[in-house]
Amino acid sequence: MRVAIVLSILRKELKETLRDRRTLLMMIGLPVLVYPLLMVGLSRLQESQTEASEARASSIAIWGTAPASLAAHLGEARHLQTQPWAASSDAVRAAIDNGSAQPAEPIVEATDARRGTPPPSLRDTLREADNPVLAAARRALTSREVDAVLVIWPGFGTQLDARGLATVSIYFDSVREDSRLARERAVAALRTYREAVLDARERVLQLPDGFTTAVDLRQRDVAEASRRAAYALGALLPFLIVSLSLFGGFYAAVDLTAGEKERGTMQTLLCAPVRSLEIVAGKFLAVWVVATVAAVVNIGSLAATMARILPAGATAVPPSTFVLTAVMLLPITLTVAALFVAIAAFAKDFKDGQNFLTPVYMFLALPAGITMLPSVELDAWTAFVPMINIALLVKSLLAGEARGELMFLVLASSGLYAMLALLLAARVFDREQVLLGGKESARALLGLERRHGGVPSPSIAIVVFAVAIVLGFYVSLSLQDRGIITILLATQYGLFLLPTMATLLLLGFNVRETLRLRMPNVIGTVCAVAVGATAWMAVSGLTVRLMPPPESLTKAMERFIQLGDTPQPLWVVWLVLAVTPAICEESLFRGFVLSGFRTLGRWPAILGSAVLFGVAHASIYRLLPTLLLGIILAYVAWQTRSLVASIIIHALNNGIVATLAQRPDLARLVGIDQSSPTPSAAAIAIAGAVTLGALFTLSRLPPPVDDL
């Protein structure tokens, strides 16, 4: 791929895009206008509505006979306008007057107790069976004749005088704003009335203050105004960012692919001395720039609007959070741009392109909407869900609660999805039929035709890796209660070895050649054993000093190495922890992936497979050691052309570490004890020398004759 050509294409695409008013509007105009209008407009509307309804007095129908004290109390309450018998029917009035109407028994569901619903006496609203009073109140409220109905049940005055329990009911309509307000006001008035009555009773009976209250319950919201603002923002912002940055790239993607086909310029471009990969790279970068600019403008506009409308000091979100949020956009915009370019390339004209991308847009934007729910938070489960994970990460960043481990998972998985989307885009642009407007089977497009021998391509290697990792992650999460041994065996055999073998066999690749199933020669074997015995010491000695893991991880690893809370017999440990991963992980990483990357050259293949191996361990603290081990394993496999060599190293490496964890007497030999969890400096130096010596020996090996 020639950078100059890619830049030429990118420059031209951007120039064209910037001259397109539609894209500009979506990219810059919309966000610049939408937020101020939306926020200022909404808050104004809400303010004026609230002001209007609060200024207005609530009209409350009083059904029944209020004792003079209550009537006077209600009459004095602000914004309450009492209307005796308003909107009642003759029958109801007669029933209350003659004492035959009684409060209905509240309905208690059998499930209430199980759900932890408080008893009726402590609930804000109750359900009751249909009765004439309820029906009359419902009529009065839905016809909007009054805002609330206060029923003073027969015997209210008598009960009060006798220091008994006097009952009133408030009927309100929760769907009507003014009815909810009327209810609040009536409740407040009745509360103060009750206080007055209780005070009087305490006085008369000469009871101590607080006798009737008994428990003074105080509540205080500890969230600062700033955090409350961030919370409100956190609910909305991630969704907005995702959907609007999607929107920004939408038109550009359609224009640069389907639009180019429609105008007949795609063919001209294809007959120029340009590789299809260069075309897709230039176009993808152009869409990515547009989507990123759109997203940044969105965030900027939102930040500016927030700063304007929030009172000073309430702009809780520090600028650094906005910067961090903008960084989070990288994986999301990369994925979206690649996906949009790949899919829009199938469309034959602009309209077609819009039709193709709209469902994709909905599919990506709508799930992001669920991140607005307060209960949806970033955790191990959501960290792997494309788009949602980023939205949730932005949400937790805004709330100041983002955790490093989860952030790593989100970025690693998002990077993986972006890579898959890019591969798809590159693949689509390699299909001449698609670019010229013809049809192409999905099977051919996705490269699922059966091969006749050979090794997988880099893209197939990445796809198989991605599928294995994402599935493996979810399977181990869902098996969490089954114990470490089950999880390990299931993921290793089921999700590393099985997909590797299935892909090789179903697509007809050469299994021996891909997995390099052959014995290393004597020197190779000796070197592999030497590296397997020493590399762990050098690598862990180095990385623990560079990046000390947190205690939680060390504890988790200890538990992991013992295969549970109680140590397992050593042969089980070796089988599950050493031999199994050696076979399964080596088949995937040093077999399938390394062979897939082989066409890229020695070092790109070794480093690429090592990066995937590191990422697969799904922890930022284990990234460095596993990356280093991945490089060593891949180098040995490459030099000896034998998977057996790297299996030996992997099994020894895991087995020795697990053995030392169980046998302190052996661990002390290399300087590991209670006081120092890592080997002594001398042990590390010797181990490093042996490892490097073995690797050097391997580098001098004559390239083995390819006998496969």
Next chain:
Amino acid sequence: MPTPSSTPALDARLLVKRFPGVNAVDEVSIHVHPGEVVGLLGPNGAGKTTTLRMLAGILTPDAGSVSVAGVAMHEDPLAAKRRLGFLTGDTQLYQRLSPREVLRYFGELYSLDRGVLEARIARLVDELEMSSFADRPCATLSSGQKQRANIARAFLHAPDVLILDEPTTALDVISGQFIVEAIRRERTAGRAVLFSTHIMGEAEYLCDRIYLMHSGRIVDEGPLDDLLARSGQANLTDAFLYHVRVSAVRA
């Protein structure tokens, strides 16, 4: 008539392209020598466009080979494409760029040196009388102006071989004449020109040799007089219809 040199500038052998259910192109061999203008004639659906696309390296043939100025398309597609100019009658330009910007863009794609590129653009703008519209957005140009800008784009890198797919379609007589003259100029400059058309008069006037194509196959080939003599017809149209009938009888 210029004498063609011995090695063809464009040499296609036994090209095959199958689409689901059809053999669009079936063992077609075409060669064009430097300084030669060759016509590819056939009705709609004969496989002309598919053939030309394979020759231009836009479509990969299922079988057969293409070489441009001695470079095999399947071995070094970029080098082969650099020696080749391609133009179709329905080619559009980038609507929001001006012809000059389009030419600069393609100059970069062909890795032309900046100074050489600007000089070429200046010459082509002059030769093709484009100065009045060279800096206007392509969306505002007439179809004749667009096609002139397109010719400039195809000739920009001074290719050894020109492949023109119905270049005069949708043009009025005067604009069409512009292209015909441009083709004659290129022949004089020693380029190999292959163009497809269904306007028989154009072919009779321009072509040194003609390939007749029908149902994905070449049914006859040679200078105009030979074609007429073999078919016993007085003009190219009748000669062509004769071949269509013959192949229908054979089928």
